[in-house]
Amino acid sequence: MPIRNPLYLDQDLLLNVADYHGIAYGVETQIKEKGSTSLTGEGSVGFRGLGAKGGGSKGTELETSYSLPANPLRIMNDVIDEAQIEGYLSAVEADMAGLRKGNLVELDGAMELSAASQVGNLMGRLLPAFAANGGGDLQDDVKTKLIADMVGSSPVVSRQLFSLELELDLGVAVFVTVDPGHFFRNSTFEDLERDVTIFGSVERVVLLGAEVSTERWILPDMDRALRRMFKKQGLSTMLGGLEGMLSVDTEEAQRIKGPAIELRPIAIY
Known part of the structure; x- marks a missing residue:
């Protein structure tokens, strides 16, 4: 199929059409990473709740989140x-x-x-x-x-x-x-x-x-x-x-x- 390069793209209406006809597409994904730091500087990192814990009984738990956007050109x-x-x-x-x-x-x-x-x-x-x-x-x-x-x-x-x-x-x-x-x-x-x-x-x-x-x-x-x-x-x-x-x-x-x-x-x- 040819590659189409849009001048104009109504992304909301595009997704409505895809949903109605059951056409699969990539969605924006929210990624969360959790970890902790100890007083000695040791720590642990987990991805979506999974990970290895390090030493140290006292520390601070950290959580970072970011998004991976969908590709509108591919969806179109x-x-x-x-x-x-x-x-x-x-x-x-x-x-x-x-x-x-x-x-x-x-x-x-x-x-x-x-x-x-x-x-x-x-x-x-x-x-x-x-x-x-x-x-x-x-x-x-x-x-x-x-x-x-x-x-x-x-x-x-x-x-x-x-x-x-x-x-x-x-x-x-x-x-x-x-x-x-x-x-x-x-x-x-x-x-x-x-x-x-x-x-x-x-x-x-x-x-x-x-x-x-x-x-x-x-x-x-x-x-x-x-x-x-x-x-x-x-x-x-x-x-x-x-x-x-x-x-x-x-x-x-x-x-x-x-x-x-x-x-x-x-x-x-």
């Missing part, structure tokens, strides 16, 4: 290998037949930041200005200043929605929720915008003719009540005013149309 590769061999992976087809939430899939394709998150990252910076302006349109000079401020600001650290253009065109749109807390080692959002393989769990299935709002990505870090308030007050109109600042269709960015699936990635490599 073992779990994916087993999923392939035992047929735990579900096929993604245009009619979405048999595909359910929680199914495991492995897909190849090119990742890029979705239109919804592109709009959301901008909205996160613009909302305070909209609020200060009473919800009205922003003047061009205000927009220019905001863009300049964003160029010099820190990178985005909140969850992002990516789209995956499948290597084989199945007529199904694929979206991937990426949590920066699961980046492997020094990987970043930018490292994901490339050809990758995703091993993940189906989070949502959107059938042909159905659609799902992306408001939680367009209005990030905002509770549901506030999102509904913005929608009621004309979110579409507000987004329409941003067309010149973005290279995406803000109307299309507001929804995911079926057939589509949203994935929770376990590993991206």
Whole structure:
């Protein structure tokens, strides 16, 4: 089997999958060593309660503990290998037949930041200005200043929605929720915008003719009540005013149309 080098790895979800399917893996081991020192400097050392005692009737008992961590790379590769061999992976087809939430899939394709998150990252910076302006349109000079401020600001650290253009065109749109807390080692959002393989769990299935709002990505870090308030007050109109600042269709960015699936990635490599 090929060695997979992850850019992203959700270790908790990986272990849940392994436990569910009965796939063995190494666990973190707690090692305890006990010993004692005598007044004469003689002593004894035991491992897990076993050992030889030295001379001296008076002394101090010592206990040292340390951990041997599990190998996440080995676990990841073992779990994916087993999923392939035992047929735990579900096929993604245009009619979405048999595909359910929680199914495991492995897909190849090119990742890029979705239109919804592109709009959301901008909205996160613009909302305070909209609020200060009473919800009205922003003047061009205000927009220019905001863009300049964003160029010099820190990178985005909140969850992002990516789209995956499948290597084989199945007529199904694929979206991937990426949590920066699961980046492997020094990987970043930018490292994901490339050809990758995703091993993940189906989070949502959107059938042909159905659609799902992306408001939680367009209005990030905002509770549901506030999102509904913005929608009621004309979110579409507000987004329409941003067309010149973005290279995406803000109307299309507001929804995911079926057939589509949203994935929770376990590993991206």
